[in-house]
Amino acid sequence: MEHITLLIGIVIITALVFDFTNGFHDTANAMATTISTGAMKPKAAVAMSALLNLVGAFLSVEVAATISKGIVDESGIQPEVIFAGLVGAILWNLLTWLAGLPSSSSHALFGGLIGATVASVGLDAVHGDAVVMKILIPAVAAPIVAGVATVLATRLTYRAARSTDPEASAKGYRAGQIASAALVSLAHGTNDAQKTMGVMTLALITGGALAPGADPPLWVIASAGVAIAAGTYLGGWRIIRTMGKGITDIEPPQGFAAQTGAAVTILTSSHIGFALSTTQVCSGAVMGAGLGRKGGVVRWSTAGRMAAAWLLTLPAAGLVGAAAALLAEQGDWGVTAVAVLAVAACAAIWLASRRKPVDHTNVNDVGTETTEPVDVVATAIQTVAPPPVASAAAEAHEPQATSTAPAQAAV
Incomplete structure (x- = not known):
């Protein structure tokens, strides 16, 4: 029993670490367009997002139930399997x-858990x-729905504002962006924080600390909310740069339309218990905003690399989770080995x-970080979705604001 209790503690700590990475990985979903248009200062934006993520964590447990009761059979797995998946x-x-790619934290979690479960139980x-x-x-459906809705919303927004003073309307839309970004942050808390709650609840069920089918205890909800809020405040500046500057050039009306459409989609999915990827929803909305503005630009090479990352997420996380599960099942030394290897890998990524470095001081600078793939992950993604044939030098001189065709410049 002492061994199980210690192992459950390790799993819960690891789940909160994942929740922390989820926070800074997904900050861009709510705040990238708000920061890129100058509606809010970067540090103020992530602080507001962190607070609302914490509030959102207390609003629902439907997605947590999907994780703890719906994806895998909790009666057939052990805590070390959950640890490996995390x-x-x-x-x-x-x-x-590290690659600056807005991939899905949700699908990484699902892939890790599914891979570890298959390797351990079948x-x-x-x-x-x-x-x-x-x-x-x-x-598949969420980014398409969010993108189409945002195209329509963006066109309607520009049509409604065509007879107003551009400078005055821009100020109004920046204020609207702040409100819509707050809504996205709240929606993110209701969806993504719950995924960690579900994993922690699953660990407690498999260790016998909770009855099968139980809802998350209050302390689980609170700790998951604090972890994702802390990660959000840290700010995932690399991904914010890609979302805010790398997919399309965002103006305040587009940012308002994109964030409003994304928030409605996420909140609806949370209500019905869909463990939606907020990254995919918000990325689809940003692309829709680019398509919805006359003369707007969508950089399809960046979008292609993002889509390839989405396709790779489930199997890649699943393979790592499966390998970690096979090692963790060897006993205490196996769990220790997985923990040591994971810490070493995290340290190596941080040093790279x-x-x-990208932080709040240079997040809106368009530099090599958004134009070149980084290390192994982006190299693999570039293999799946190679960049266009046109040379980078020629692309660098293409006009952005007046182009009526999708730009092919890699970002």
């Missing part, structure tokens, strides 16, 4: 953060119908990020 999710989050312990209905179908 390791796979954390490493993928950090690798894509395919029968995975609820395939729940994976299809509550993960895969929303993954220090070579070209």
Whole structure:
């Protein structure tokens, strides 16, 4: 029993570490367009987002129930399997953060858990119908729905403002952006913080500390909310740069339309219990904002690399989770080895990020960090979605604001 109690503690701490990485990985979802248009200062933006993520964590437990009761059979797995799945999710989050790619933290978590479960128990312990209905179908539909809705909202927004003074309307839309960004942050808390609550609850159930089918205790809800809020305040500046400057050039009306459409989509999914990827929703909305403005630009090479990262997330995190599960099941030394290897990998990623740091002082600068793939992850993604043939030098001189065709410049 002491061993199980210690192991559950390790799993819970690891889950909160994942929640922390989820926070800074997904800050861009709420605040990238607000920061890129100058509606809010970077540090103020992430502080507001952190606070509202914490509030959102207390508003619902529907998504947490999807994780703890719906994806895998909690009666057939052990806490070390959950630990291994979390390791796979954390490493993928950090690798894509290093590459500046807004991949899905949600799918990293699902992939890690599914891979670890399959390696430990077998395919029968995975609820395939729940994976299809509550993960895969929303993954395909959500960015499309958010993108189409934002195209329409952006066109309507510009049409409504065409007879007003541009400078005055821009100020109004910046204020609207702050409100819509707050709504996205609140929605993110209701969706993503709950995923960690679900994992922690699953660990407590598998260790016998909670009855099967139980809802998250209050301390689980509070700790998950604090962890994601702390990560959000840290600010995932690399991904904020990609979302705010790398996909399209955002003006205040576009930012307002994108964030409003994304917030409505996320809140709706949280209400019905879909464990939606907020990254995919917000990325789809940003692309829709680019398409909705006359003369707007969407950089499809960046969008292609993002889509490739989305496709790789589930299998990549699953493979790491499976390997970690096989090692962790060897006993105490196996769990220790997984923990040591995970810490070493995280330290190596952090040291690599220090070579070209991105923070609140240079987040709106468009530099090499947004134009070149980074290390192994981006190299693999570039292999799946190679950049256009046109030379970078020629692309650098293409006009951005007046182009009527999608720009092909890699960012």
